[in-house]
């Protein structure tokens with residue numbers, strides 16, 4: 001697999017590549033510029049060539065493959081009835097919140113946070129409680145457990161949206177952190193809605209641990225969402241997996257979605273099955289490439305972008321940039337206007353993050369070099 005190959009994506013109406021003018025390099029929304037694994041393309045071609053797209057049982061083999069995967073990766077035993085498929089993790093966690101909460105209930109999550117964590121609960125009439133993470137002088141983020149517990153008690157929080165690996169900081173929470181977190185959640189009877197979409201993109205020295213795999217007590221109060229979408233670059237197909245091990249919660253989830261949110265399409269499930277079954281080699285190579293991109297960026301940002309501090313992602317292909325020392329009011333607007341590089345605006349990850357941006361490094365290295373050159377020049381010429 002040649003991850004250096006530049007593939008024109010504007011011709012496919014890609015959200016990432018179409019929304020900005022032609023002279024802008026888009027390093028924002030979280031998909032990658034790499035071709036999906038050959039096994040995925042082959043499976044899709046075969047399915048398309050069959051030519052009939054009626055209702056099917058594509059989840060059949062997929063469930064088996066996924067159950068084995070959870071066992072192999074996390075020693076986590078999940079069973080067929082505990083699995084269901086949803087067209088997207090955002091859809092999944094919004095359904096979960098509706099299954100767990102009543103309008104007026106409070107939902108908590110850590111900030112900076114993936115933007116739909118703010119909008120989803122609000123549209124369901126829920127109160128959003130933000131719990132800022134602690135940040136040290138090296139831009140490392142960690143959980144403020146005391147504040148978390150205090151906010152839960154103060155606001156009678158009903159549900160917690162867990163995001164691990166965390167977007168945008170790239171944290172992959174370790175077992176000790178997860179156990180402490182779970183202790184607080186169980187103590188105060190808070191349900192967990194777990195977004196683990198980035199679970200497979202984890203770098204050397206770190207590992208992903210599904211929070212529900214910690215213990216029976218935790219899995220009993222948790223609805224987890226995993227997906228092959230980021231892992232194998234098939235986000236536009238919208239295949240995601242819900243794992244709900246408590247029967248009552250699983251029924252509530254099914255009731256909420258019933259008649260409103262159906263299954264992912266046949267093609268989405270076909271791609272997911274092929275990716276999980278035969279995509280391991282591609283993923284290994286992709287992780288090596290991404291990790292090298294991450295390391296190159298960390299080095300070059302520190303050396304060349306004066307006033308910009310990068311958080312070192314342990315996972316995800318996203319890098320969180322603290323631009324406060326540049327004095328720029330909106331680094332997002334500055335880099336878009338002056339460097340023609342489109343990043344994500346930090347403001348969308350929480351009100352206090354207007355001087356931050358997020359960079360997507362799931363792209364050939366040459367694009368990162370172009371972006372860094374332009375960003376360095378823009379900062380120097382200001």
Ligand SMILES: Cc1ncc(COP(=O)(O)O)c(C=O)c1O
Pocket residue numbers: 029030087088089090091114163167195197198227229235238240
């Ligand atoms: C943390 C997180 N959750 C969910 C999503 C999107 O999920 P989906 O497209 O499956 O709804 C993203 C995409 O960037 C994400 O970063």
